[in-house]
Amino acid sequence: MATTPPYDVEVGSGVRGRVAALIAAARPQARAAAVVTTAEVRRWPWSDLDTGLDQTVLEVPDGERAKSLAEVERLCEAFAEAGLSRDDVVVGLGGGAVTDLAGFAAAVYLRGVRVLHVPTTLLAMVDASVGGKTGVNLRAGKNLVGAFHQPLGVLADTDVLATLPERERRSGLGEVAKCWLLDGRDGDAVTRADDETLIAVSLELKARLVARDEHELGARALLNYGHTLGHAVERTVLTRDPDGLRHGEAVAVGIAFAVRLAARLGRVDAGVVDEHDRVLAALDLRRWLPRELSVDDLMAYMARDKKARHDLRFVLPGPNGFELVAGVDADVVRAALAAFALESSGREATRE
Ligand SMILES: NC(=O)c1ccc[n+]([C@@H]2O[C@H](COP(=O)([O-])OP(=O)(O)OC[C@H]3O[C@@H](n4cnc5c(N)ncnc54)[C@H](O)[C@@H]3O)[C@@H](O)[C@H]2O)c1
CATH class of the missing domain: 3.40.50.1970 (Rossmann fold)
Structure with missing residues (x-):
């Protein structure tokens, strides 16, 4: 490689x-x-x-x-x-x-x-x-x-x-799902991919982005897809239960949210949201907000995080592919998160 x-x-x-x-x-x-x-x-x-x-x-x-x-x-x-x-x-x-x-x-x-x-x-x-x-x-x-x-x-x-215990495997699969989607791979092909393929696709994508940006100034930021909400979910769960969630599990939830935020911003259509959900489901990743998390807590975490970086930024899919989008309106994020929480509670109830 x-x-x-x-x-x-x-x-x-x-x-x-x-x-x-x-x-x-x-x-x-x-x-x-x-x-x-x-x-x-x-x-x-x-x-x-x-x-x-x-x-x-x-x-x-x-x-x-x-x-x-x-x-x-x-x-x-x-x-x-x-x-x-x-x-x-x-x-x-x-x-x-x-x-x-x-x-x-x-x-x-x-x-x-x-x-x-x-x-x-x-x-x-x-x-x-x-x-x-x-x-x-x-x-x-x-x-x-x-x-x-x-x-x-x-x-x-x-x-x-x-x-490797199942939980540790899922932690890696969150990052695999991210790479599969960032690489624009077919959402159905993921079900047929063996470990070697899943790893090689992820490694090649990371190597390509790192080669363009070894010291994390630009292209490498795309690797943070799913991480803005993912970090907030991870930190909020872990303060209550140190064993509550692995990093990759939180990233999967963050990915499901990011694509819904992109749809709300008119960047992608419902088909892209479906494809994301298919990839996450095929990799057996939970893609719904844990019930105990409140929109207020998550917004508060992201606002704190935002201070460090001056604005609310998400890697989002769109007409030009994936991009780091800075200055996303906090009201739009809150509305998207409230809708995601509602959707999540329905999905959790049916254990989908
Ligand atoms: N440098 C980077 O770019 C980068 C990127 C992502 C994550 N990280 C770091 O990676 C760390 C998390 O890594 P991790 O998830 O591998 O956790 P880990 O290194 O803590 O390993 C998890 C557990 O798996 C066990 N284990 C390892 N291989 C096993 C195997 N084949 N079979 C059975 N058990 C096995 C280990 O003994 C350990 O208990 C974090 O500290 C994170 O910050 C770094």
Whole structure:
């Protein structure tokens, strides 16, 4: 797959066995590798990797707990202890939390060593491991410290998805639905697509947008489709129930809303709304507002968020394709949200 700067992205059954070959081809001077992963990932038989180098395995906490500056320091100390030089390689093996942390530690250790990602969740395969964004959290918020650091390569092995819990899978599918729609793919073909196709379509789209906009100044913003309301839904649910909703599930709801807002603004017709609903349903994604969320709470969240960016902006489909639309009238958003909430309560009642 062509990316800028060019790096190797491989998707398919068994590609995790290609780690040693990929490093040998892309980083022939490497002598040592530090594999960053978690104990939870290591309990799966598929987690044994052979880098073909003098290899150290470093465990970090599972999930978001990995993404702290304290873990970056611990990892960098461990890299130094293992004698990792600038020629050597860090390998991130795990979900997006691991690839974000491993990528950031690699970006700052010795002012930058190369990192290879072996993402093991669907979300990490289609999103976190590609594009070069790395980082950790602060108490003040998620991903507030980080760096752009493009990987040496990404090996997305579809075999490892067999052990992924359904909830984690759905989290990735929210981003897959977004990419499928942004790419203008046929809404019915999604039902026939296997994992390899779903991942490849998403990766190719992200790689294309990132190549046009590596540092997130323009085209890359389209990847935020579904995220304006999605973030509001995610944050509002999570303050009440920390396990209430995964990111991708919230994005799916945000997508269903965005296309309805686009229709209300006269940018698309009902056929486009139907096609979105078909894609979300085919991927088994809930596309209705959780009943307990109020329009007022969501508008308040988006207004707070809006202050940071000065206006209410949504990525929306329209006659010229998808665009970032700034300055959307808050009254129109509120009316669209009220209609969506009403539609949602009817759909929830029939469990559609
Ligand atoms: N850098 C980016 O561009 C970017 C993009 C999107 C998301 N992210 C980040 O990614 C993180 C979320 O990633 P995630 O959803 O992968 O979560 P995660 O990394 O927390 O992994 C979720 C869980 O799945 C388990 N797991 C991993 N692979 C498994 C497998 N094959 N089988 C069974 N269990 C498995 C993990 O042990 C973990 O408990 C967030 O921190 C988010 O900020 C980054």
